[in-house]
Amino acid sequence: MAIAGGAKLCCPARTDPAKNRSKKQAKLAEKAQRKAEASAKPTEAKPVEDIASPDSAEGLDGTLSLNQNQDRSRRDWILINDLSPADVGRNVLVRARLASSRYQGKLAFLIVRQRIHTLQVCVAVGEGATSKKMVQWVSEIPSESVILVEGTIRAVKNLKTTTVRDVELVAGKMFLVARAADTLPFSLADASRAERDYDQGKVQYNRVLLETRLNNRVLDLRTPTNQAIFTLQSAVTHLLSAFLQRKAFTEIHTPKLQAGASESGSSVFKVNYFKRDAFLAVSPDLAKQMCMAADFERVYEIGPVFRAENSFTHRHLTEFTALDLEMAIEEHYDEVISLLDDALKEVFRGLKEAYRTEIDTVRRQFPADDFKWQERIRLTFEEAIDLLVADGMDYSQLDDIDTTNEKRLGRIVRNKYETDFFIIDKFPIHLRPFYTMPDPIDPALSDSFDFFMRGEEILSGAQRIHDPTLLGIDVSSMQSCVDAFKLGCPPHGGGGIGLERVLMLYLQLNDIRRASLFPRDHKRLTP
């Protein structure tokens, strides 16, 4: 049957038919085999084994005998980024995305892509096992289809358009694994273009708007930029997690379904829970605090939190991933600040050391300055206000630091201390949740802090009130927590880091949706 007709290479069903098949099944199999041979449909599974069988150019123009129940070939399928001149002459098997193709009569040059890496594939009549018919067939495969290529590695010199620059693959056989639609919502080339190309280029490029990207997020996610962004997202949680494990933290999973609405004043989603109301957690704060009363000493959680934010900003989502931690305090809430400061610097260091390729990949589309940090830079809220006033901020704004002034402060601090990362603590207590520990000297202040990256808040935390008497009586929303404190709870503090914000600001992506796999805001629930 013709591969070109849209046949897919699927998996045969059994590892060891002789071992795993009853007589009944064997009979069924025989029957199915006969039926299949008579009328092979494009949707039926095709074996991979045939690729490895020695034949001429037949594979390329798609004549495969139907063969559904073989063992696995267990050949090595290679990653193109592993290729080097040492592989010249080697016969390899590559599954990849067809990124683009150029045809010149008897010759076709393809660029194939695996995540952030690309390789040139050469299909030429007279080379490998190819015919003119095959080059023709290849030329008709739509971009963004998944193809399987078997061929030989050949040395080339300094290719400009691929990430693998010193070798190419000379195709012997090629198969279509999954065909992409002939027309796509946008091209990957357009989706991968940097803003500066629009501004500086002479060509009139198609600009792919964020809304269009998010409506077609799967296609958008295929850009090397997005592949790198989500590798980096995964790296942030791993670096943080490894650090916290070394510091004796226990990873926990707290319920997102809660009986009470919100303890922190954030807007909350209501859930129909077996004929009564439940609410989605806006943070794991209360559960973390109960873990402190339950002797866990140090806990962290990486999981979703939900905020019913009915507004559209570049930095709010209705669902995001929080990196939350809570720890018992021995002497001073500075222990919490130190630990969080060390944790984030561990992340920054880890990204810089081990993810250069991914960072550079993102920067080609989103240019950014290197992220700078120093030994701990920590200002009190009052000192921050003083800096802003000295910079010309209006006195009417002394009460809080709004988003605009946060960014302004970021610029001031960067100029003064050469850092994109700093801490503000001792916030006025009226700006913080009511379970925040007041300052022992000035009752108008609190033992609370925010961390900033490039002038935007990425972490909010505090020492919490662990004494049920001090917490007061108006606490119905955190009754479970108050009950826990009555059982005796050590002093403790913690904070929550917004994963997407860290990523957005580290990479200067300018919109938090770019740092979320399938973002949710007040309007968006799909894909």
Add this chain to the structure above:
Amino acid sequence: MAIAGGAKLCCPARTDPAKNRSKKQAKLAEKAQRKAEASAKPTEAKPVEDIASPDSAEGLDGTLSLNQNQDRSRRDWILINDLSPADVGRNVLVRARLASSRYQGKLAFLIVRQRIHTLQVCVAVGEGATSKKMVQWVSEIPSESVILVEGTIRAVKNLKTTTVRDVELVAGKMFLVARAADTLPFSLADASRAERDYDQGKVQYNRVLLETRLNNRVLDLRTPTNQAIFTLQSAVTHLLSAFLQRKAFTEIHTPKLQAGASESGSSVFKVNYFKRDAFLAVSPDLAKQMCMAADFERVYEIGPVFRAENSFTHRHLTEFTALDLEMAIEEHYDEVISLLDDALKEVFRGLKEAYRTEIDTVRRQFPADDFKWQERIRLTFEEAIDLLVADGMDYSQLDDIDTTNEKRLGRIVRNKYETDFFIIDKFPIHLRPFYTMPDPIDPALSDSFDFFMRGEEILSGAQRIHDPTLLGIDVSSMQSCVDAFKLGCPPHGGGGIGLERVLMLYLQLNDIRRASLFPRDHKRLTP
């Protein structure tokens, strides 16, 4: 002021007052200091520094001068499990939970607890810095209070009632950090008792019912059993996560808020989402599949999933933690089964090697056989049915394997293969979600599998249909996914592991609520 009056040791507010305080703040501080000295309230913060100051027995009966704004002492606070005879004579500082106490006139023996470890503390008139008044004060501290003890390590021989058996702490000073209520819902001793103690003992013990425990979960979580269970829960995710990272998986975070109801037939919770309906994800299957179409190749997620199960069983929760993964398939869906099999065995091996203490701690309350596994044991659904029929199962039950027969099968397989861990695959397709890949030979079967521990399902997975045509038209609930497949998607498969089930079955806890920090079922939304 009197420590015995319920004073807590809190943290002073600043690391470096000279550096961080403006003049205004300094004035405020002075004022507050004077005010505080005049009328120190029990809820005001007490410094830790005083403990380290040289004094006589005063610390013990609670006379601390108010001192709120000192630097941290930065002394080492020790973990009792780190103590050994090498520490004899050492002066140490320990924060711990007061587990129990015995008094004999001038002498008190306390047992203090840190998570799963316990230490004997000796308070004796004439030893350390103690007076009869102090022993009296100590005798009035309620069990489960948090205390701080400074004293000297002394050698002892073979203590029977503590985990630290060769040393004890001779108290010099003692402080109350957080007072527990005088009456507790149950005692930790009762909550820590094994079932067999009720059956065999002569004493009539109080049995603490699961419902009572869960209503007072924070207290319940303090038992060494529960401390160990949640250390092991954390270990399971770390072992799995480390394995998957080595296998080139990217960790992802998919939205729990979805526009469509359920793709798998599970019951779903409805959320009020800005005047329209959203639904909580019953699994990340669709998002994982979209990642396959988006070239991620291998992804996993550890996060909550939600099932509106309106029933009460020992193994269902309305919210649980799923360890989900999805991977592109090169040749055969056995690649997925192999990887999952290796991943779980890595977890079993890791627990056995590095968490012996925790496993033994749990076993003292929940006796269990060692968890056994072998090289891959994999039966087809038909073979499993044959085993059950040979064991006497009724022929009317051939269609599916219910919970009772699952357990029966578990016993049969354990007897036959000496394993608590096995795989069933090739389920009849009508038992699986409609997006499961059909067997290429027998269309009544599917390329799907379940994994079992001790005869209960812990993982369900399959190769998925990646071809939009084969998936058919009745797919409105997974429209985003179908759209993604039209962009070309490689063959892929995956599965979801229930974290709490793995823990429950590995440790034989008999109820899944015991493996969930704050469990949620159709009746329970708190704590």
